[in-house]
Amino acid sequence: MADPMRIRAQVAGDKATVRVLMSHEMETGQRKDSAGKTIPAWYISEVSATHNGKTVMTSEWGPAVSKNPFMQFNIKGAKAGDKVAVTWVDNKGDKRTDEATVS
């Protein structure tokens, strides 16, 4: 199973800044291993975020994103105590959801 994400969400004015670190290999499918065989592509293909259960952001990702990616976005109108959940799905169908409380 995939390792947990690190999510920090902090209120700044009328919005909350959410910072997410994901643990993922993000293999492009372009590299070869020491035996010369292509390492199969393995990357996060979809990322979405919810604010108190309501989807506020969806995105499609590809192999160009770095290993262990970092993502930052703002949620308008989020307040301290609100729940922010982030979900990713990779091209192998593995998925992971983690939740954080806005502070």
Added chain:
Amino acid sequence: MKHVSIVGAAALALCAGAQAQKSAADGIAEYRKMLEDGNPAELFEAKGEALWKQKRGPKNASLEQCDLGKGPGIVKGAFVELPRYFADTKKVQDLESRLVTCMEALQGFNGVEIAKTAFGRGEMANVTALATWIAGESRGMRFNLPQNHPEEQKSYEIGKRTFFYRAGPYDFSCAGCHGEDGKRIRMQDLPNLTKNPGDGIGFAAWPAYRVSNGQMWSMQLRLNDCYRQQRFPYPGFGSEVTIALGTYMGVNAKGAESIAPAIKR
């Protein structure tokens, strides 16, 4: 008159050169600053903390009773006092070799097998994650390695001699690159490790996450790579010589603030 103006032009050109050099180093510092906010080392810290508390290995035990030098289970502040002498193993040990001792004694793992495992694989990856978390628990604290035991003094002396030992096809030593102020390789400033290089530099920055290859690097792996760059044979994991180099750098860095786990290019 003519002479004066030529000298003036040369001085100007020198100034411009110095400025360009400065801004390259500044550029790297700025890049690191930008990356710091999302340092993936945090992911390894989280993994290390979970591993510390998890019951694992043939004995199905956690590492919570592991003595890192400040008593069983005390993690905070342990990193800035390592390597140090341990009475139970009768050896000076660094963080990673000490962790392997604990994994052997408490959890029943085979320490020799772990030491032979490649970096980033199997239990070795777990040792690195544990070291990352333990280092992070001493973030902001200052290095203060003990030097009271004769073995600790001996380790420092071995480290010092190793640091200045020239060998290999290029006749390199650690001191060749890290023995003077103001040296650099390409755009990377090289810390002078024969003295305190300052807060968060050199010994005070590792373990660190390398952005260029997406790997978490422990001090043992960092030293391994120094050996590779000198075209020396790879040293054994947790060998006396690597620990001695750690003691040498750690004692020299006395009073420097630890920023480990850091983020590197």
